[in-house]
Amino acid sequence: MSWVSFFEGFASAGALSAMLLTLMQMHGNRTYYAAMHYLNQCDVALREPQFSNPGLGLLDIEARTFDGEKREFERYEWYVARLVYALDAAIRLAPFQQWAAVAKTQLASHRKYFASDYYARQNYLQHYSVRMRRLIQQQRAA
Secondary structure (H helix, E strand, C coil), rough: CHHHHHHHHHHHHHHHHHHHHHHHHHHHHHHHHHHHHHHHHHHHHHHHHHHHHHHHHCECCCCEEEECCCHHHHHHHHHHHHHHHHHHHHHHHHHCCCCHHHHHHHHHCHHHHHHHHHHHHHHHHHHHHHHHHHHHHHHHHC
């Protein structure tokens, strides 16, 4: 074996190692950012538990009120939109992790809202990824 062959093999192994380290770093970054999207949403849920769990209040979709207030219904809608976007981002960033299961659990709390004719008329689904649309459609059908 010549020194040239040895160094070419060493360089190839080094390039392969660098590529693997880069891929591992990219995966770690995506996992981190997915978790940050979700944890930021958790902070909102802690501040607004009535929206995180609409059973803590009175959600009247036909009257578009939450606890009898139209303004609170508007806040609830923004809460749900933020939740969906945060979960959608987490799923897109780390599609092979647990985020779809987390989304199913979180979206189930808002099944009544997703299943409503009001929600269907708003045409919000077009704003989300195909995978998130499927998860919301599952809630509508449940």
